[in-house]
Amino acid sequence: MARLPRVTATAPQREGRLPAVDEITSSNGSLRGFLHGLPGVDQVGVEGRAADLGTRSIKTTAKAFAIDLAIQMIDLTTLEGADTPGKVRALCTKAMHPDPMDPSVPTVAAICVYNDLVGIAKEALGSSGIKVAAVATAFPSGRASRAVKLQDTRDAVDAGADEIDMVIDRGAFLSGRYLEVFDEIVAVKEACGAAHLKVILETGELQTYDNVRRASWLAMLAGGDFIKTSTGKIQPAATPPVVLTMLQAVRDYREATGIQIGVKPAGGLKNTKDALKMLVMVNETVGSDWLDPDWFRLGASSLLNDLLMQRTKLATGRYSGTDYFTLD
Amino acid sequence: MGTPFDYAPAPESRAVVDLKASYGLFIDGDFSEAAGGGAFKTISPSSEEVLAEVAEAGAADVDRAVKAARTAYTRTWSRMGGRERGKYLFRIARLIQERSRELAVLETLDNGKPIKESRDVDVPLAAAHFFYHAGWADKLGYAGLGPDPRPLGVAGQIIPWNFPLLMLAWKIAPALAAGNTVVLKPAETTPLTALLFAEICQQADLPSGVVNILTGAGETGRALVEHPDIDKIAFTGSTEVGKLIQRAAAGTDKRVTLELGGKAANVIFDDAPIDQAVEGIVRGVFFNQGHVCCAGTRLLVQESVVDEVVHSLKRRLATLRLGDPLDKNTDIGAINSSTQLARIREMSQVGEDEGAIRWSAPCDLPDRGFWFPPTVFTGVSQAHRIAREEIFGPVLSVLTFRTPKEALEKANNTPYGLSAGVWTEKGSRILWMASHLRAGVVWANTFNHFDPASPFGGYKESGFGREGGRHGLAAYLKEQS
Numbered sequence: 001m002a003r004l005p006r007v008t009a010t011a012p013q014r015e016g017r018l019p020a021v022d023e024i025t026s027s028n029g030s031l032r033g034f035l036h037g038l039p040g041v042d043q044v045g046v047e048g049r050a051a052d053l054g055t056r057s058i059k060t061t062a063k064a065f066a067i068d069l070a071i072q073m074i075d076l077t078t079l080e081g082a083d084t085p086g087k088v089r090a091l092c093t094k095a096m097h098p099d100p101m102d103p104s105v106p107t108v109a110a111i112c113v114y115n116d117l118v119g120i121a122k123e124a125l126g127s128s129g130i131k132v133a134a135v136a137t138a139f140p141s142g143r144a145s146r147a148v149k150l151q152d153t154r155d156a157v158d159a160g161a162d163e164i165d166m167v168i169d170r171g172a173f174l175s176g177r178y179l180e181v182f183d184e185i186v187a188v189k190e191a192c193g194a195a196h197l198k199v200i201l202e203t204g205e206l207q208t209y210d211n212v213r214r215a216s217w218l219a220m221l222a223g224g225d226f227i228k229t230s231t232g233k234i235q236p237a238a239t240p241p242v243v244l245t246m247l248q249a250v251r252d253y254r255e256a257t258g259i260q261i262g263v264k265p266a267g268g269l270k271n272t273k274d275a276l277k278m279l280v281m282v283n284e285t286v287g288s289d290w291l292d293p294d295w296f297r298l299g300a301s302s303l304l305n306d307l308l309m310q311r312t313k314l315a316t317g318r319y320s321g322t323d324y325f326t327l328d
Numbered sequence: 329m330g331t332p333f334d335y336a337p338a339p340e341s342r343a344v345v346d347l348k349a350s351y352g353l354f355i356d357g358d359f360s361e362a363a364g365g366g367a368f369k370t371i372s373p374s375s376e377e378v379l380a381e382v383a384e385a386g387a388a389d390v391d392r393a394v395k396a397a398r399t400a401y402t403r404t405w406s407r408m409g410g411r412e413r414g415k416y417l418f419r420i421a422r423l424i425q426e427r428s429r430e431l432a433v434l435e436t437l438d439n440g441k442p443i444k445e446s447r448d449v450d451v452p453l454a455a456a457h458f459f460y461h462a463g464w465a466d467k468l469g470y471a472g473l474g475p476d477p478r479p480l481g482v483a484g485q486i487i488p489w490n491f492p493l494l495m496l497a498w499k500i501a502p503a504l505a506a507g508n509t510v511v512l513k514p515a516e517t518t519p520l521t522a523l524l525f526a527e528i529c530q531q532a533d534l535p536s537g538v539v540n541i542l543t544g545a546g547e548t549g550r551a552l553v554e555h556p557d558i559d560k561i562a563f564t565g566s567t568e569v570g571k572l573i574q575r576a577a578a579g580t581d582k583r584v585t586l587e588l589g590g591k592a593a594n595v596i597f598d599d600a601p602i603d604q605a606v607e608g609i610v611r612g613v614f615f616n617q618g619h620v621c622c623a624g625t626r627l628l629v630q631e632s633v634v635d636e637v638v639h640s641l642k643r644r645l646a647t648l649r650l651g652d653p654l655d656k657n658t659d660i661g662a663i664n665s666s667t668q669l670a671r672i673r674e675m676s677q678v679g680e681d682e683g684a685i686r687w688s689a690p691c692d693l694p695d696r697g698f699w700f701p702p703t704v705f706t707g708v709s710q711a712h713r714i715a716r717e718e719i720f721g722p723v724l725s726v727l728t729f730r731t732p733k734e735a736l737e738k739a740n741n742t743p744y745g746l747s748a749g750v751w752t753e754k755g756s757r758i759l760w761m762a763s764h765l766r767a768g769v770v771w772a773n774t775f776n777h778f779d780p781a782s783p784f785g786g787y788k789e790s791g792f793g794r795e796g797g798r799h800g801l802a803a804y805l806k807e808q809s
Contacts, residue, residue, distance in 0.1 A: 046604060
């Protein structure tokens with residue numbers, strides 16, 4: 001279910017800062033000029049700030065709140081060549097009942113699968129309200145013709161996907177063909193129809209934080225509803241400074257346009273501490289408007305069980321063994 | 329920013345600190361009462377709670393401490409090989425690490441600074457200074473001061489209240505590494521970590537008299553400075569007191585190094601990484617409640633980006649968490665004393681009266697204790713007093729410039745010269761600025777970062793002499809060719 005980007009009344013809009021998108025994208029040179037005109041990102045500074053936010057001490061009630069929120073933000077993911085209908089059905093059951101012994105545990109936001117398994121997931125999830133996200137556009141490399149990428153997208157949408165996670169053409173981006181990347185996102189967005197579009201930047205291949213900021217803006221200008229760090233197939237993935245840079249981008253974009261864009265770190269989020277660090281960054285960089293599964297997601301698989309273990313520990317004061325939490 | 333994600337209190341436990349009701353003077357390896365029986369109270373600035381009573385050293389105590397230091401110098405410390413001295417310094421450094429939580433909590437209680445800073449900055453850096461100088465102790469012949477440089481003798485050292493333990497480390501570590509003995513006076517509002525350090529010296533079996541700690545106020549300091557058997561005076565504090573010390577030492581053969589006030593320029597060019605520059609501004613002036621001599625209190629922003637920078641800065645300042653310094657999520661702690669708070673209030677009023685525009689971060693101040701919200705003055709010019717005088721609090725003055733030349737001229741247009749910051753993505757401009765700024769430390773795309781290997785010290789009214797690095801050793805050694 002696509003949501004139109006929401007214009008938040010409280011957003012401090014600073015009109016007139018951003019030229020019209022048509023103007024920015026009138027040529028590759030113009031788009032390059034815009035992206036390279038964004039303020040630089042100092043590597044030492046952004047890493048230092050992310051590390052500093054990582055020292056926040058989240059305890060008791062705050063921890064309970066954050067754990068439940070993190071569970072609700074999870075895109076529970078399986079993206080393996082060995083995925084089967086059985087595996088996907090099992091994952092869907094887990095998504096609906098993360099802890100079968102404790103009905104107070106909220107459900108996750110979505111299931112994320114390859115597009116041939118979308119139908120299976122839709123059927124398994126039924127009316128649970130949990131979304132189905134499909135990776136598309138020749139995921140994870142993105143190395144295919146545009147026709148194939150668009151067909152890939154349409155296949156997923158036709159199968160009932162609520163959300164499409166596309167990859168950008170990193171080759172085009174790194175060689176400076178920004179307009180090509182832009183046009184492709186626009187075309188995929190169109191192919192998405194009513195489905196919600198997440199644009200994967202694959203920040204591990206973009207390497208620099210300047211590139212992360214530029215790619216974030218490129219994806220937002222092209223109409224992505226979400227910007228997502230990684231495919232999960234490349235390391236490093238959702239590192240705190242990368243996510244911080246992307247959060248700054250969505251904050252600045254909303255200030256400039258009034259349009260709110262979501263953020264999805266994916267890959268490398270293993271435990272509760274990782275998730276809490278992400279939520280602290282959201283809280284202190286973009287604020288509570290993004291503390292909502294509609295605007296912030298966590299792409300992960302093993303993270304869920306660690307959140308459940310910490311949740312039980314918080315409630316009972318004791319750690320339970322891994323056998324007390326279900327495999328998916 | 330209202331948020332459902334409120335951080336629950338996360339207080340560091342006080343139980344790790346064993347506060348005594350009263351503390352004596354540390355002379356010749358033992359604690360003793362002041363000869364005159366004088367004592368004063370030290371309070372926690374965040375709650376005004378009395379923490380302990382501390383002996384007040386008079387002239388007789390100073391004399392006894394200097395004699396102990398002299399004896400330790402001639403009989404033990406100056407005769408000991410560098411490698412042996414190094415072992416003691418390594419031992420002290422390790423003990424600081426082992427007792428780091430205790431030191432951090434005590435520092436936060438006595439000073440009012442947030443535990444996250446005492447835990448992550450003050451205490452680790454203090455240990456680092458001892459480790460660094462421990463390494464120098466047997467390599468002094470390679471310090472560029474001749475093959476066998478000699479210690480000076482007995483050093484009288486006076487330190488301020490803003491980084492009590494860290495300033496102690498900056499003073500004691502190089503002095504001891506070079507073979508001197510010391511008599512150190514901590515500030516009257518923050519004596520406790522120095523006294524805990526005295527316990528660490530005992531624990532390390534440091535020979536008696538090598539380190540002596542005298543608590544007291546200005547009169548104690550004066551007696552120390554004027555004592556005839558002191559060979560070296562090292563002072564960190566206000567320019568006003570620095571001048572008094574310089575006068576007192578004139579005509580004697582005492583060597584002097586002074587690390588005094590500052591009014592540092594933090595220069596933001598239009599091609600700066602804005603988000604990180606904003607963090608640098610925060611770190612530059614709101615770190616340690618602005619009680620930092622090298623604080624970046626004059627923000628010079630290129631006119632073309634001033635709106636963006638000030639907007640981003642205010643948004644960021646609104647997220648700072650002010651309150652209980654022992655809470656691990658506190659960013660801004662208490663002002664160290666009521667005297668200092670009065671000074672900050674007075675200077676802020678001057679800023680308003682002179683027509684600058686005052687903005688303070690929206691935060692509730694606790695009822696008890698000494699508090700001041702992070703405050704920004706815009707529309708400030710070089711002619712405003714708040715752009716000239718050191719405030720030593722969480723108060724920033726924002727000025728603008730048009731060209732690099734103007735930025736440089738304005739940055740240098742101050743009686744001080746301790747530090748400066750430059751923010752630009754252009755490497756050549758960093759180098760040009762750094763070579764023309766008259767400041768002891770120039771930070772590029774960062775601010776308020778310290779390392780024991782990097783010399784620190786000032787120009788003009790910010791003092792003279794360097795602390796840290798090879799240059800810092802020169803302040804405690806006689807060159808021998």
